[in-house]
Amino acid sequence: MMAAPCTYHGNRRMKLARNLSKRLRFWHSLRNWLPELIAHPSRSPRIKSDDDDLRWPRADSSSRYHSVLNESATSYPRSTEALMRADRHRPRRWHQFIDHVDLKALESLLNYLASVSGLLAQQDGTSDLTFLPDRIADDIRISIEGLLSGYLQVTSDAMRDVIETELLIRDLSLDSRQVARWRAATEDVIRRNFRPVHLRQRQADAMAGHTAINILDSLADIMHHGASAVEALDAFMNVVDGSGPNSAETLDAISNASEDLRAARSAVEAVERIISEQLSENGSSMVTLFESGLVIVFDGTARTVRFYNTDRIDFRTFHRDISEDQHASFNLTALGEGVEINQ
Numbered sequence: 001m002m003a004a005p006c007t008y009h010g011n012r013r014m015k016l017a018r019n020l021s022k023r024l025r026f027w028h029s030l031r032n033w034l035p036e037l038i039a040h041p042s043r044s045p046r047i048k049s050d051d052d053d054l055r056w057p058r059a060d061s062s063s064r065y066h067s068v069l070n071e072s073a074t075s076y077p078r079s080t081e082a083l084m085r086a087d088r089h090r091p092r093r094w095h096q097f098i099d100h101v102d103l104k105a106l107e108s109l110l111n112y113l114a115s116v117s118g119l120l121a122q123q124d125g126t127s128d129l130t131f132l133p134d135r136i137a138d139d140i141r142i143s144i145e146g147l148l149s150g151y152l153q154v155t156s157d158a159m160r161d162v163i164e165t166e167l168l169i170r171d172l173s174l175d176s177r178q179v180a181r182w183r184a185a186t187e188d189v190i191r192r193n194f195r196p197v198h199l200r201q202r203q204a205d206a207m208a209g210h211t212a213i214n215i216l217d218s219l220a221d222i223m224h225h226g227a228s229a230v231e232a233l234d235a236f237m238n239v240v241d242g243s244g245p246n247s248a249e250t251l252d253a254i255s256n257a258s259e260d261l262r263a264a265r266s267a268v269e270a271v272e273r274i275i276s277e278q279l280s281e282n283g284s285s286m287v288t289l290f291e292s293g294l295v296i297v298f299d300g301t302a303r304t305v306r307f308y309n310t311d312r313i314d315f316r317t318f319h320r321d322i323s324e325d326q327h328a329s330f331n332l333t334a335l336g337e338g339v340e341i342n343q
Contacts, residue, residue: 132168264318284299
């Protein structure tokens, strides 16, 4: 057994509660013009910028695509209206929301996926699996297009497809024979054994449950979407009824929980980082904590996997034991010998 002091300090730096009142004022202000906007979309109010000279880029009126849409707009307004609106929004959203940091990350991601696809294509035994990274790359591109065009539901659908594709990749990685089983599977076998619910269950069984961070992230998603739904309903009730229940207390409670979840997640990440630093010379090992207390340590340099167990599984509240004056500790117990990875 070894004790590893955790040096993470639960310093809450993000104060979302300060923004809640501003967000509430915005939603309440909708009641003044939303009914008119719904009845007469062309009368939507102009949102002034602090810099009135600022001009967002517009659609390129000289492009062939823009010309084709204009030619068809008179005869087919319903078919072209959404396309024309998307064409107008793309340049604005690109300059407003897409940063060079995002582009660098996306470019790196797409380059990685292309490299994996190329490596799979070079081998006869894996050439039929190139669709896996290719499909994820297509989903990424579709998501960007949906974001720029204003159809965020398209982005959500594409991300769901990424999740399901990732589940299949992880399932095929569990056992070298799984690829052959999947290739030979009939539609009936795929329906009974390879649906997302089956893939998730096999992942959970193989990994002693879910990772601690994934569970915390799922809880954080509930809080995020819950707050968004409350804000939407608050605006809706003001429009249809003129009043609604006071949402401030609910949003404040969700904000506090969300902030605490971020601290809990940071604490788990800190524990994984400390374990990596203690079990490898340069902290290069990849460490994953699971809900059961299982700790998997992958050493990429030595190509070995080691398994441990920790006595701390209070992942949701672990960070509350930490302060400037008090460090938290946890114990690791080795489980068997390390496994060497041969490829």
